[in-house]
Amino acid sequence: MSTFIRDAHVITMDPISGSTPLVRSIRIADGVIVAIGEHLKPDPHDEIIEGRDRLVAPGFVNAHTHSWEMFYKGRYDNLPLEMWMAMSYPILGDSRVAPDLVRLRTTLFGIESLKAGVTTLVDDVLETPGQDHEQLAAVFDAYEQLGVRANISGHVINRPFLDTVPFAEEYLPDDVVREIRSAHVPSTEEYLRFAREAFAAHHGRANGRLRFMVAPSAPQRCEPALLTGATEMALEFAAECHIHVLETKTQLVTGDESYGGSLVSYMASIGALSPNTTLAHGIWLTDADMQTVAAAGTSISHNPISNLKLGSGIAAWRKLQNAGVNLGLGTDGCSSSDSPRMLDVVKTAALLHKVTEPDIDQWPTVAEVLAAATIGGARSAVLDDVVGSLEVGKQADLVIYDLETMAFTPRQKLDLQLVYSENGSSIDIVMVQGRVVVAGGEVITVDERAARAELAERLDEIIERQDRLDERNQAVMPGLARMYERATSTPGAVNRFSGDERAWLV
Ligand SMILES: [Zn+2]
Incomplete structure (x- = not known):
């Protein structure tokens, strides 16, 4: 099967033209881009897509998300x-x-991700109280049918909750402490065995589109042997190792209280940073931490909307770029950002850091944020040889935007309009591996209406369960509120809160 996109406006994100829109034709055969250029002719059997009023760009790589949170959309606000x-x-x-x-x-x-132009999901699937093979297989099966590309974890917490958050035990009632302490956490051996079985069962499924990844929750939430074991296993399988690092001030204080300093230097000291590792968030890093991350070839997924909603702080975009850290962009889950729309994240990333300093040369550029949303994310997902840019030999994971829409009216600089004007409503066609999965803005691989009808039938059951758990977990909230207040008032090595004038905190 072959496709020919004729004379479209194309943003390739290749090393030469980057995000500059050029008029190009693209030929795709067997899922791969076989030609891209100015004066190409279609082969007789090519299916032709006219590109005259269309913009073609690489599909977005959502470098950090949690599909688990889908049912929590629109549920919480103003919680750290x-x-x-x-x-x-x-x-x-x-x-x-x-x-x-x-x-x-x-x-x-x-479905929502594909309609938003996301072709690769880094889906860190956290099941509570723990994940089993049947649950993991259900995620793979769903994505296989949908036709999206994904790295799917494998998320694990293997230290008791009370050992992962500073001061909490002091503030929680004794019976709650006893109950939390009695909860089962998987051993390092159990998780590494599970991960090896998952690699054997799923890694490379759907013509290589679906891959397993290991995902220790965070350095403070896992035993050191698990962190190093997961890092080594990711390298063995050429897979991603995905981990939350220094998302909050509380985590900075956790490092100081329990690890004698930075969680990044702790990870480096035990060999838990590698080129296959992505740190989700990476906000409360020192300059030295950034050098350590860059030297290890480790990536960071920047998730500005989630960070804003949870009041986590503002990542040091320019410092990370200057240190040479590869950056991806992520939405995070639907409980902390309420949408998998990467275009929202792209726009927020482009805007947010402009108010962190007056020097205009330090502000993010459209080229940088589009790179983070595509090729940078692909690099972090260990997929940069496969996707992230439109180049000959790469898989045809791309989005075709209709330019006859208000977002692109009047047509000015299409790269700037993609970042600042477009919200996903111009998305016409989405391809993954050259296969059309979205046409006319609708997913064609599964029946969205039927899926929503199935959800409607089960919604009472889902919400009753959530309400029940919320009520039960109210028991930990006053204690965690006191912990939060104390941790955020504790001096730390850096400050990533905007407008926090308590200079003594640093
Ligand atoms: Zn996360």
């Missing part, structure tokens, strides 16, 4: 990460989500 986690990832009284519901949840999340 540690308190929000107690709701979204209940500490007390949780029970297993059935695989059919996992599949439905994943399908709905994948």
Whole structure:
């Protein structure tokens, strides 16, 4: 099967033209870009897509998200990460989500992502109280049917909650402490065995489109042997190792309280940073941490909307760029950002850092944010040889935008309009591996209406469960609120809050 896109406006994100729109034709055969240039002719059997009023760009790589949170969209506000986690990832009284519901949840999340122009998902799937093979298989099955590309974890927490957050035990009632301490956490051996089985079962499924990744939750949430074991296993399978690092001030204080300093230097000291590793968030890093991350070839997924909503702080975009850290962009899950629309994230990344300093030369450029949303994300996902730019030999994962829309009216600089004007409503066609998965803005690989109808039938059951767990976990909230207040008032090595004038905190 072959396709010919004729004379479109094309943003290739290749090393030479970057995000500059050029008029080009693209020929795709067997899922791969076989030619891209100015004066190409179609082959007789090519299916022709006229490109005259269209913009073609690489599909977005959502470098950090959690499909698990799909059912939590629009549920919480004004909670900092540690308190929000107690709701979204209940500490007390949780029970297993059935695989059919996992599949439905994943399908709905994948539909919304594809319609938003996301062709690659880095989906860090956290099941509570723990993930099993049936649940993991349901995620793979859903994405196989949808036709999206994905790295799918494998998320694990293997230290007791109370050892991962500073001061919390002091502030929680004794019976709650006892209950949390009695909760099962998987051993390092159990997780590494699970991961090896998952690699064997799923890695490279769907013609290489679907890959397993290891995902230790965070350095403070896992045993050192698990961190190093996961890092080594990712390298063995040429896969991603995905981990949350220094998302909040509380985590900075956790490093000081429990690891004698920075969590990044702790990871480096035990060999838990590698070129296949992506740190989600990476906000509260020192300059030295940034050098360490860059030297290890480790990537960071920047997730500005989630960071804004949870009040986590503002990542040091320019300092990270200057240090040479590869950056991707992510939405994070639908409980902390309420949407998998990468275009929202792209626009926020382009805007947010302009108010952090007056020197205009330091502000993010459209070229930089589009690179982070495509090729940078692909690099972080260990997929930069495969996707992230439109180049001969790469897989045809791309989005075709209709330019006859208000977002592109009047037509000025299409790269700037993609970042600042477009919200996804101009998306016409989405291809993954050369296969059309979205046409006319609608997903054609699964029945969205049927999936939403199935959800409607089960919504009462889902919300009753969430309400029950929220109520149960209210028991930890006052204690976590006191912990949060104390941690955010503790002096630390850097300040990433905007407008926090308590200079003594640094
Ligand atoms: Zn996350």
